[in-house]
Amino acid sequence: MGCASLQRPYPARMADRIRFSLNDRPVELSGVSPMTTLLDWLRDHRGLKGTKEGCAEGDCGACTVVLERADGRREAMNSCIVLLGQVDSQAVRTVEGLLGPGGAPHAVQVAMADSDATQCGFCTPGFVMSAYAFAAGGEKADPETIHDALAGNLCRCTGYRPIVEAMTRVAGLAIEPASPPPRRTAAAVFEENFHAPRTLAELLKLRVERRGAVLLAGATDLGLLASRSRKPPRSVIHVAHVPELTAIAEDKEQITIGAAVTYADAMPVLIAAYPALKTYLARLGSRQIRTLGTIGGNIGTASPIGDMPPVLLALEAKLLLVSTRGARELALDDFFVGYRKTALAADEVIQSLSMPKLWPGEVFFCDKISKRRDQDISTVAAGYRLRIKNGKIEDVRMAFGGMAAIPKRAHHVEALLLKDGLIAASASALPLDFEPIDDWRGTGAYRMKVAANLLRRLAVRIAEPEFPVEVEAL
Numbered sequence: 276m277g278c279a280s281l282q283r284p285y286p287a288r289m290a291d292r293i294r295f296s297l298n299d300r301p302v303e304l305s306g307v308s309p310m311t312t313l314l315d316w317l318r319d320h321r322g323l324k325g326t327k328e329g330c331a332e333g334d335c336g337a338c339t340v341v342l343e344r345a346d347g348r349r350e351a352m353n354s355c356i357v358l359l360g361q362v363d364s365q366a367v368r369t370v371e372g373l374l375g376p377g378g379a380p381h382a383v384q385v386a387m388a389d390s391d392a393t394q395c396g397f398c399t400p401g402f403v404m405s406a407y408a409f410a411a412g413g414e415k416a417d418p419e420t421i422h423d424a425l426a427g428n429l430c431r432c433t434g435y436r437p438i439v440e441a442m443t444r445v446a447g448l449a450i451e452p453a454s455p456p457p458r459r460t461a462a463a464v465f466e467e468n469f470h471a472p473r474t475l476a477e478l479l480k481l482r483v484e485r486r487g488a489v490l491l492a493g494a495t496d497l498g499l500l501a502s503r504s505r506k507p508p509r510s511v512i513h514v515a516h517v518p519e520l521t522a523i524a525e526d527k528e529q530i531t532i533g534a535a536v537t538y539a540d541a542m543p544v545l546i547a548a549y550p551a552l553k554t555y556l557a558r559l560g561s562r563q564i565r566t567l568g569t570i571g572g573n574i575g576t577a578s579p580i581g582d583m584p585p586v587l588l589a590l591e592a593k594l595l596l597v598s599t600r601g602a603r604e605l606a607l608d609d610f611f612v613g614y615r616k617t618a619l620a621a622d623e624v625i626q627s628l629s630m631p632k633l634w635p636g637e638v639f640f641c642d643k644i645s646k647r648r649d650q651d652i653s654t655v656a657a658g659y660r661l662r663i664k665n666g667k668i669e670d671v672r673m674a675f676g677g678m679a680a681i682p683k684r685a686h687h688v689e690a691l692l693l694k695d696g697l698i699a700a701s702a703s704a705l706p707l708d709f710e711p712i713d714d715w716r717g718t719g720a721y722r723m724k725v726a727a728n729l730l731r732r733l734a735v736r737i738a739e740p741e742f743p744v745e746v747e748a749l
């Protein structure tokens with residue numbers, strides 16, 4: 276049976292309207308492609324030109340708008356890579372929706388003006404929206420938090436100092452509650468090519484019936500097709516409303532994260548269990564990216580330089596893969612089978628991933644080397660889990676990204692480390708595990724050197740007094 280006949284069951288259904296709340300007002304759309312980016316719709320269809328396009332690839336923050344969650348949280352996101360179909364059932368605020376009493380400028384805008392933080396008009400609306408989300412979050416005005424809140428907004432005129440001052444002024448500002456987003460309980464279909472199932476059964480059925488459709492989670496990878504390449508996917512199945520994919524579960528022994536859980540939602544649980552992830556995840560994209568991006572998407576995209584795979588390989592993650600045929604568990608070790616190729620069958624979906632918590636005596640570290648500290652994909656990334664007993668390393672799992680066509684365990688390095696107990700010296704086995712290639716991020720030789728240096732850094736960390744390991748000479 277050909278694909279065309281498999282795709283037939285849906286045309287009989289009337290397309291749904293895309294419904295969301297924009298600046299506290301309800302919006303209902305039909306006749307607009309759900310693959311239009313939110314930014315294009317705001318500017319070209321709605322005439323809201325305050326939100327700007329800088330890079331069109333999620334990097335500069337000029338297009339920042341705020342997602343207002345049903346639980347009251349405000350999260351900055353990049354409207355340039357968000358598809359219109361994704362904002363159905365959401366509440367969005369743009370810079371035009373910031374108003375103070377009686378229509379006066381909003382307190383965040385006042386703080387920006389009073390601090391002389393309004394520089395080129397191009398980036399300022401994005402900074403204002405990031406400041407608004409930061410203020411609404413009630414966060415502290417410490418340099419680290421402000422840096423994190425601004426990492427997704429680029430200013431090339433070097434004017435961060437007054438912006439940081441404005442952020443300090445608005446920290447913890449009482450922000451008025453937002454209107455709740457419209458609720459949708461049944462599956463939605465926009466223009467027949469954007470499916471938004473509400474149950475796992477619907478999702479799996481669609482996966483069989485719409486073989487040509489791609490799974491869409493946060494669109495921080497796929498959205499670039501619509502924004503940068505101007506060639507949006509022809510047909511998508513949006514997984515972000517399926518409860519099994521958005522749940523987080525935790526018991527004494529393990530953590531299970533739904534594949535469509537965003538980084539923003541997963542971070543508190545992951546950092547509590549594996550504290551080394553705090554700095555690492557803060558450098559994964561920006562807040563705008565982490566509002567929508569998901570771990571399932573990072574695994575599904577199967578990039579050799581994705582940040583999560585090395586960490587998850589070290590943590591012994593297992594995936595739950597589901598289809599109408601049933602469910603199967605697969606170790607992440609067996610998921611990546613070639614450059615951007617995975618063991619996921621055409622009718623399968625990643626439902627969730629589970630990782631064991633650290634046992635007493637186990638430690639976990641991770642590291643990322645990139646050309647820029649923030650908002651950059653890694654050149655080399657690494658994750659390590661070690662079990663230490665009586666001053667000896669008894670067990671180790673380590674994995675690297677950026678060193679091969681797939682994110683990969685370093686089996687030979689692990690074996691040498693267990694044999695000799697020397698972390699930095701075990702780097703001599705790296706060439707047995709990896710043959711990294713040259714690309715614009717770095718040469719293969721550079722990557723090899725970086726990986727060896729990361730092992731030295733691990734040795735230094737392990738030598739700290741909190742880890743009772745016999746120290747090797749470095």
Ligand SMILES: Cc1cc2nc3c(=O)[nH]c(=O)nc-3n(C[C@H](O)[C@H](O)[C@H](O)COP(=O)(O)OP(=O)(O)OC[C@H]3O[C@@H](n4cnc5c(N)ncnc54)[C@H](O)[C@@H]3O)c2cc1C
Binds near residue numbers: 573
């Ligand atoms: C500016 C910018 C900065 C970035 N920085 C980083 C970074 O520092 N580190 C990093 O690792 N990445 C980074 N990324 C890439 C991206 O944010 C991540 O890969 C993210 O995790 C993708 O998740 P998503 O939900 O947005 O995926 P999507 O774009 O929705 O999907 C990505 C892929 O995963 C597949 N997929 C999604 N869900 C499932 C599922 N449940 N089952 C099977 N397949 C699925 C999709 O079909 C698609 O092929 C960055 C991207 C941008 C635009």
Ligand code: FES
Binds near residue numbers: 330
């Ligand atoms: S336009 Fe640069 S992040 Fe969207």
Ligand code: FES
Binds near residue numbers: 395
């Ligand atoms: S504010 Fe636009 S470059 Fe600095």
